[in-house]
Amino acid sequence: MIEVKNLTKRYGDKRAVNDISFSVGKGEILGFLGPNGAGKSTTMNMLTGYISSTSGQILINGVDILEDPIKAKANIGYLPEIPPLYVDMTVDGYLNFMYDLKKCKISRKAHLEEVCNLCQISGVRNRLIRNLSKGYKQRVGLAQALINNPPVLILDEPTVGLDPNQIIEIRTLIKKLGKKHTVILSSHILPEIQAVCDRIIIINKGVVAADGTAEEIATHLTNEHKMTIRIEGSTHTAADKKEIVEAIKGIDGIKYVRADMEREKGIYDYDVEADENVDIRRALNTLCREREWNILMLQLSAMTLEDIFLKITMGDEVIAKEKAAEMGRKPENTAPKFSLDIKDGELVATEVEKEEKLLVDQSFDDDDENNEGGEK
Amino acid sequence: MGAIYRREMGAFFTSGAAYVFLTVFTLLSGVFFFFGVIGSGTTETSNMFSSMFMVVLFLIPILTMKLLSEEKKNRTDQGLLTAPIGLWSIVMGKYLAALTLFILAESVVFIYSIILAYLGNVVWSTLLGNYFAMLFLGSAFIAVGLFISSLTENQMASAVVSMVALFVLYLFDSLAASVSIEAVKKVMLMFSFYSRYLEFTQGVFNLTSVVFFVSVAFVFNFLTVRVLDKRRWG
Known part of the structure; x- marks a missing residue:
């Protein structure tokens, strides 16, 4: 037509x-x-x-x-x-x-x-x-x-x-x-x-x-093996998180692991991406059994049209941002942490590790300045 | 072409442009008729017609100012240019609508002729000659106005530029008088709308002048078509 x-x-x-x-x-x-x-x-x-x-x-x-x-x-x-x-x-x-x-x-x-x-x-x-x-x-x-x-x-x-x-x-x-x-x-x-x-x-x-x-x-577009997993550690603290991330990194074919937000008390979600054509689900299961962790959820993240659209239209930009986030900050730090205190009968949330973040940001700024100097 | 013609005729009356045009035209021609013809006790209408040159010059831009500029501004040209019709149909539909209104206004002289016939003998040959002279002049001016309207999105700009352009054409005679180079002078006089028009009002039916006015109308309509065509390639 x-x-x-x-x-x-x-x-x-x-x-x-x-x-x-x-x-x-x-x-x-x-x-x-x-x-x-x-x-x-x-x-x-x-x-x-x-x-x-x-x-x-x-x-x-x-x-x-x-x-x-x-x-x-x-x-x-x-x-x-x-x-x-x-x-x-x-x-x-x-x-x-x-x-x-x-x-x-x-x-x-x-x-x-x-x-x-x-x-x-x-x-x-x-x-x-x-x-x-x-x-x-x-x-x-x-x-x-x-x-x-x-x-x-x-x-x-x-x-x-x-x-x-x-x-x-x-x-x-x-x-x-x-x-x-x-x-x-x-x-x-x-x-x-x-x-x-x-x-x-x-x-x-x-x-x-x-x-x-x-x-x-x-x-x-989705030939990557991406998934989100919710794993319950043994101690229900942030220490779990570090341990789990390190352990998953040890699995063959893992591209990257990132701890996401705390979904249930002391339990975190982890975004995991493996190399193409590598199925890590069984290896993950074995790992968790050995360490006596519980997998509470496993979700393969199929790309929605929205993801595709963003990926195509923003293209390199998104990837660059993700990479910067991966390299510049430790994956665990991407989600801001809050400590909860009770002050004067009110619940107050304060962001912890703020100083560390600032340092990271400053180092980024320094880089930028250096680049600019170089161009001049 | 018929659809566009009918729409433009309707738009002239809904926008009020037609009423302004017809009112001012009949009012001024009436004034010239009363003082120039009745007042001086003659049935000779040539004076009235030569005075009407300026009226036509300033009124025609009111008819043509929004013919194409508004289309562009409101993006309605998108509807016309994607419809299964040619560019000439669009331009001619609009051109003929304006021309119709002009003829309608101009035909008021037939009312004057009835009055004159009652008062004395009408010289029909001069009256008709003048009538057609004004018709030819108008058809050329409308084409110029339509062309200028195709160049802008702003109807006021279109009106002002058209008036200035037509006025410059009118000034060609006086300008030519002060040009010393013979060839340039000749060319300028060739394009003199006013002297050609005056010739008609004096009862001389000059075929070259008719051809001139019709050619001007054709050339400017052609240019308008080119402008519309060029916009697609921009």
């Missing part, structure tokens, strides 16, 4: 969209996911022929959008980021205008009624668009895109500015539309994409970072 080949858009030296290729089949709902400024809207504007591409090709229903724009555009219903509404018109007047503009051949009265019912705007048809709430304006924008039953629907952040109820309504509507139309929708909201789309394309800095169903993307 839609085929995009090596699409590139340059603004001066900046590549807003860089060599994107994908195709969307009939009846598919495709989600464009990406942080703000990733190139989602630019791509959509190119797909709809609003702006042209610097290079590459877009085929809508087999028609090149640059070679035969009128024929290609007839196949598309587009809801831009800001709905193109004439605020001085009534909803009815506007929809009639769009009906004429799209040279719609379907029976006018029945078609407009159908579209209005779908978008639930039948009650406001005689009102001026200027006076409508944002949610209604968005729905009028959607209604406009649906006029003439285009086989392809392109929706740029269709739920922005809507309240939670409306968001659910619009999502349901999009799902319903997906049965008859090919839908591309963009969003920077993960659950939305996850809830509505069959397939997801993650765009970051103008390139496709991932393409597939949520599960495919997840399995593709």
Whole structure:
């Protein structure tokens, strides 16, 4: 239905969209996911022929959008980021205008009624668009895109500015539309994409970072063996924690261990990551049996779409931060420790090992200064 | 094109621009008619029409100022440019809407002609000549205004720049007089809207002038299409 080949858009030296290729089949709902400024809207504007591409090709229903724009555009219903509404018109007047503009051949009265019912705007048809709430304006924008039953629907952040109820309504509507139309929708909201789309394309800095169903993307990216374990030591003190971390580090194939927060009194969670293709669960069990520790919980941390999104879009940044945390501070210190005292009948929590932390921070600062000096 | 034309006509009246335009136009032409024609006891309408040049010059930008600038500002151009229509249809729809309103305003002279017919003999050839002269002038000016409207997002800027641009075109005659280089002078006079228009009001039907005004309208509409097209490549 839609085929995009090596699409590139340059603004001066900046590549807003860089060599994107994908195709969307009939009846598919495709989600464009990406942080703000990733190139989602630019791509959509190119797909709809609003702006042209610097290079590459877009085929809508087999028609090149640059070679035969009128024929290609007839196949598309587009809801831009800001709905193109004439605020001085009534909803009815506007929809009639769009009906004429799209040279719609379907029976006018029945078609407009159908579209209005779908978008639930039948009650406001005689009102001026200027006076409508944002949610209604968005729905009028959607209604406009649906006029003439285009086989392809392109929706740029269709739920922005809507309240939670409306968001659910619009999502349901999009799902319903997906049965008859090919839908591309963009969003920077993960659950939305996850809830509505069959397939997801993650765009970051103008390139496709991932393409597939949520599960495919997840399995593709999670070849690390990560888990969270809750282990009960023998003494129920912080000393346990050190001992346990050291012991787990001793297991073959462990990449890193980090003690997490104290979940139950004297019992901590540990984030453990092993090398690929190494299953450490049995070794862990043996270890705990030997030391007479109890495993209270073991959870494999499958990556959620959110993790994936962060990983892809923040990329190296997150890893760098994690590494800095690992190297700079001992893993045990990442979670702040509090000592509880009772002063004047009130419970007071004070952070311990503060001094040590400060020292670490200072050493970081020193490094920075040295670096700057070096650059000068 | 029809859809855009109808929408623009509707917008002229809902925004009030049409009322301002029609009121000021009929008011001023009425003043010129009363003092220039009735007051001086003649049925000769040429004086009235030559005075109307300035009125047309300052009123046309009111019609054209928001035709394209508002679309860009409100992002409604996104709806037009992604609809299955060509750029020429968009531009011509808007152009013809403004032109229709102008013709509507201008046709007030037929009311004057009835008054004149009652008072004396109307020279229909000069009256019609003048009517068409103003029509050609208006069609050229509207194209210029529409073009300037396509360049900005601000309708006030569009109006002011259009007025200045049209005024400069009007000044071409006086400027040409002070230019000593013969070739430049000739070229400037060639583009003189005012002298071409005056020629009409004096009852001379000059086909080259008709071609000139129609060409100006075409060239500026063409440029407007180019501006819209270029925006896609920006």
